[in-house]
Amino acid sequence: MESKEEEPNVSCGRPVCLHNPHLDALKDDILYHFSLGTGTHNLPAMFGDVKFVCVGGSPWRMKSFIEYIAAEVSLQDPNSDYPNICAGTDRYAMYKVGPVLSVSHGMGVPSIAIMLHELIKLLHHARCTDVTIMRIGTSGGIGVEPGTVVVTKQALNDMLLPKFEQVILGQTVERSTDLDQSLAQELLQCGNELKQFPTVVGNTMCTMDFYEGQARLDGAFCYYTEADKQAYLNKVRDAGVCNIEMEATVFAAMCKLSGIRAAVVCVTLLDRLKGDQLTSSHEVLVGFQEHPQILVGHFIKKQLKAKAADLSPLINIRGAMRRKESHAKL
């Protein structure tokens, strides 16, 4: 009863759902690609307080994000070092400060899927609740100014359908790619408050290839004409797509299955209606990549403030109850 009172969100909050009865039979669960495991690490102690998970392709970017968020929400001494929690492997990198976890996922659907399987198990084993997970990434824009942040409304596959197809035991299984619409609106609101860069809510197309799969003319192979490309990208734009990237469908599908509130927040590095190659200067591109970090940082700061305000009356009540109990014991 006491632990319930002390950690009301741990016991009452929304859990991270696994759908796998076989895991109960495992003595230890080895999260191989994180170099972590239930037999070797105390996951509840290491991760039990996590409320926000931010994921992105590049390990460097995810390290810079944790440094940014630590400074932004004043969670820790700004001179702190943030060691890579997955230092035993080079598959993924993971950093943590307070309730914020930052994890890299590499490029493409299979790479992020391996990471998400192990992340979802990690959050479950750590008994985390009320987790929000946001992908902060880069993308090619469709008809939006480079540097625009697109918060995904609906994740579409490369056939422009709102589903993720997964082959399981030789059979194709379809999964929904619905994302949390209220979270998307909250993130849009953050963009409007910040006024530092354009922020829009729109559909995101997720492809399995960067070159031919995104109708680029500059891959090693290209068997279509520039007119074919333009006709296809116009069709993509007409489906409400504001950006193209390579992870959104499986990210949406897996977060939905596990009951985690999720959003995809990507900056556009170029307008694909106008070209294929990333010709902007290194400095400009680095600046663009900070936009999703700034937006999500603002969101996390607001959430933590709101939570602190929500909890303060409860803390007062609990304090009063404890005082009452102490008196009763005397």
Add this chain to the structure above:
Amino acid sequence: MESKEEEPNVSCGRPVCLHNPHLDALKDDILYHFSLGTGTHNLPAMFGDVKFVCVGGSPWRMKSFIEYIAAEVSLQDPNSDYPNICAGTDRYAMYKVGPVLSVSHGMGVPSIAIMLHELIKLLHHARCTDVTIMRIGTSGGIGVEPGTVVVTKQALNDMLLPKFEQVILGQTVERSTDLDQSLAQELLQCGNELKQFPTVVGNTMCTMDFYEGQARLDGAFCYYTEADKQAYLNKVRDAGVCNIEMEATVFAAMCKLSGIRAAVVCVTLLDRLKGDQLTSSHEVLVGFQEHPQILVGHFIKKQLKAKAADLSPLINIRGAMRRKESHAKL
């Protein structure tokens, strides 16, 4: 004429083919995910002598491979440092010693596909000829002893079909996953000569997911029974599959399209007919991961020796011709 005589293989050898007429119109070609480009780097000077490209998922492993190969073929001072040629990005890592290039590709089909588009363009821009490319990776075995090296005969997709499906402009295009059978046999022969670990030639299944896609029971989600899993893996074994990994189909398809001799050489870390989790000790797993490196190192050493023997009469002829020309000029 003189440069032709000095580099007979450069002008007469098998080139790396691009199938993209649009590239001619590009002023500079930016290989974005390598942080290299034709406008910023002298690719023929940097890479023109490359004859062997080895690729693998992990950047650490590809660095250790270049150190191993340098020592093995005595190409360079063993105390040399091998800087990451792609130090400007954290998407991929690249190392070179003499005619051997070592490149990481991350995990899964989309990740290796981005790398291969840019690698094939790099080799073409550098005017490389007679290139052999080998993927040295890890995999789950089917009915073979852990530590066995499987040289891929045929790369099969997750429907057990020998093809790679790619969506281009919203249409599914099928590509052949044929690999060079004579190269596979040469690699098997190397394994037989070495006698350090079992080496077999067999089919390789390539999946888009590590957990549900490979019938594991230990992902975040699993909606099938252990009996379903076993029935499926038996079907996979009956299709001649000796191992399961996540890159072989697109690797085979792209190398075939570009006319590059290619092989997939993966060690099996466990027998999937007996389990799912990688429970072997860290030391044992590290030792297994050296098997493809040792096999491919032996192959490269043999090839370089054979080439040196082939070239020696030509060098003598050329020397005689030069002496003759010198006399004529006197």
